[in-house]
Amino acid sequence: MRILPQLFAAALLLGAIPALADDYTLGKLEIGQPWARATPPGASTGGGFLTITNEGDTPDRLVSAASPIADRVEIHEMTVTDDVMKMRPVPDGVEIPAGETVELKPGALHVMFLDLIGPIEQGKPVPVTLDFEKAGSIDVEMTVAPPGSPGPEHAQGHEHGSSHGYEHEHEGGH
Numbered sequence: 001m002r003i004l005p006q007l008f009a010a011a012l013l014l015g016a017i018p019a020l021a022d023d024y025t026l027g028k029l030e031i032g033q034p035w036a037r038a039t040p041p042g043a044s045t046g047g048g049f050l051t052i053t054n055e056g057d058t059p060d061r062l063v064s065a066a067s068p069i070a071d072r073v074e075i076h077e078m079t080v081t082d083d084v085m086k087m088r089p090v091p092d093g094v095e096i097p098a099g100e101t102v103e104l105k106p107g108a109l110h111v112m113f114l115d116l117i118g119p120i121e122q123g124k125p126v127p128v129t130l131d132f133e134k135a136g137s138i139d140v141e142m143t144v145a146p147p148g149s150p151g152p153e154h155a156q157g158h159e160h161g162s163s164h165g166y167e168h169e170h171e172g173g174h
């Protein structure tokens with residue numbers, strides 16, 4: 001956690017909670033703000049999101065991900081065809097072109113947790129191992145935001161508890 005406690009307290013007072021997710025570096029890759037959505041009770045799947053910036057001059061590729069919280073982890077792409085949302089695994093992974101940033105975010109590319117072993121809960125970061133074709137693998141922790149959150153700004157850190165309320169969303173997947 002790189003945010004000073006004082007700064008965090010100030011942000012709480014102002015009602016503006018900054019994104020608390022950490023950033024990571026792996027070779028020429030910058031992994032930005034990994035976060036996951038808390039799952040509603042009984043859910044068997046969940047979604048994780050992050051940005052990957054390639055500061056090198058050769059492309060790399062996110063080929064797979066793994067986590068102890070799920071039996072299977074896949075990298076999915078969500079598309080809308082004739083108003084129907086579909087998602088499917090990207091078999092060759094996600095290319096990270098040289099000098100570019102690729103965003104895994106709700107409604108688009110995402111890390112998909114399948115056959116969850118336990119719920120994804122606020123205040124409990126999700127450990128995920130990301131495997132890249134060239135850069136190798138890195139362990140990151142995804143901070144957890146409430147169900148249905150559009151972005152990581154609602155994610156909560158490790159030890160700050162969960163105090164603000166949220167509405168449960170009933171959704172089929174994520």
Ligand SMILES: [Cu+2]
Nearest residue numbers: 076087110112
């Ligand atoms: Cu998915």
